[in-house]
Amino acid sequence: MDILEVSHITKAFGAKKVLNDLNFSVPEHSVFGFIGQNGAGKTTTMKMVLGLLESDKGEIFVNGEKVTFGQNNTNKYIGYLPDVPEFYGFMTPREYLSMCGQITGMHKEEIKEKSAELLKLVGLKAENKRIKGFSRGMKQRLGIAQALLNSPKLLICDEPTSALDPMGRKEILDILSSVKEHTTVIFSTHILSDVERICDRIAVLHKGKIALSGTLEEIKGIRNGDSIEIEFLTEQDTDTFWSIYSSGEKTGRTKLFFPKRTEHEMMEMMGCLSQNQIPVLRLERLEPTLEDLFLEVVGR
Ligand SMILES: Nc1ncnc2c1ncn2[C@@H]1O[C@H](COP(=O)(O)OP(=O)(O)OP(=O)(O)O)[C@@H](O)[C@H]1O
Ligand SMILES: [Mg+2]
Structure with missing residues (x-):
């Protein structure tokens, strides 16, 4: 089943059309990467899913229930980590989660149990410092714990890794991929290597629409052919082969x-190497990276 379905959503701010008949859906128990350049409309879309922003047209369903602007009935299924999470700096992480739990009407025992479990998950179990002394990465991790407090079916994170260093990013990515058994994760980003690392499915938002979507394998398979790099033992061999296949660089x-190169062309090249008895040091088939594909899509 699809936990989220976005159907024919259109949104303009004044004369500026941001989303233009946007359609996509997210199956349960996946990690879904929502990719787009700055200003593509990622945050706008997420706010609509949360009922915080009104669309001009279209419908959104969360867990099969329709989202209504200004109402929060579908938000019981959602945990949300905003792009710039705000905390009360004077609280400790435990106090903060306890306050969040009380606001959402959780029982005391439940809060205690769940907080302990989540603080362990995000590596803040032993942290008794006040939040104002936290690094950005620690704040993001606490934000994830807060978003998971009500055991949501859908966790929405808006650029959770953008402001972090490689170490901090890895920690967040590890946490997000570890929760997918219980919850579906949607995270927006423009860091493509993060997406390649943990996403099952991706969608690229461009010019108000999904320009490219599918599983990572499907998307990489769209390219007709991979690139090949051949390393020879001598320059002479290199030039001999180059004189036969002069289209190379x-x-x-x-x-x-x-x-x-297509599969057939690759086979031909290998046949040529063996026919002419040209030894190679290395022959490598290079799969397109998400970055190549992204640039291809946004360059259109
Ligand atoms: N309240 C608003 N009023 C006017 N314009 C807005 C408003 N909110 C967003 N926009 C515009 O809509 C476009 C999409 O913004 P949005 O924040 O959704 O992009 P984004 O994909 O989240 O970008 P980023 O990667 O920078 O976070 C931008 O051009 C932005 O200026
Ligand atoms: Mg944004």
Whole structure:
């Protein structure tokens, strides 16, 4: 079942059309990467899913229930980590989670149990410092714990890793991929390597629409052909092969690069190497990265 369905959503701010007939859905128990450049409309979309912003047209369903602007009935299924989470600096993480639990009407025992479990999950179990002394990464981790407090079916994180260093990003990504058994995770980002690391499915938002979507494998498979890099033992061998396959690019003294070759062309090239008895040091097939695909989509 799809935990989230966004259907024909259109939104303009004044004369500026941000979303233009946006459609996508997110299946349960996946980690879904919502990718887009700055200003693409990621935060706008998320706020609509939460009923915090009104769309001009279209419908959104969370767990099969329709989202109504200004009402929070579907938010019981959702945990939300905003792009810039705000905390009370004078509280400790435990106090903060306790306050959040009380606001949402959780029982005392439940709050205690769940807080302990979540603080352990995000690596803040032993942290008794006040939040004002926290690093950005620690704040993001606490934000995830808070968003998971009511055991949501859907966890929405708006650029959870953007302001963090590689170490901090890895910690967040590890946490997000570890919770997918219990909850579906949607996170927005423009850091493509993060997406490649943990997402099952992705959607690229561009010019108000989904320009590209699917599983990571599907998306990489869209490209017709991978690139090949061949490294030879001698420059002479390199040039001999290059004289036969002159469409390649010489990228080093003994290196040739051939962009986008079909399976058949690759086989032919290997046949040619063996026929002409040209030894190779290395022959590598390079899969397109998400970055290549993204640039292809947004460059259109
Ligand atoms: N309340 C608002 N009033 C006017 N324009 C807005 C408002 N909110 C967003 N916008 C505009 O809508 C567009 C999309 O903004 P949004 O914040 O959704 O983008 P985003 O994809 O989240 O970008 P970022 O990666 O920078 O967070 C931007 O051009 C922004 O200026
Ligand atoms: Mg944003």
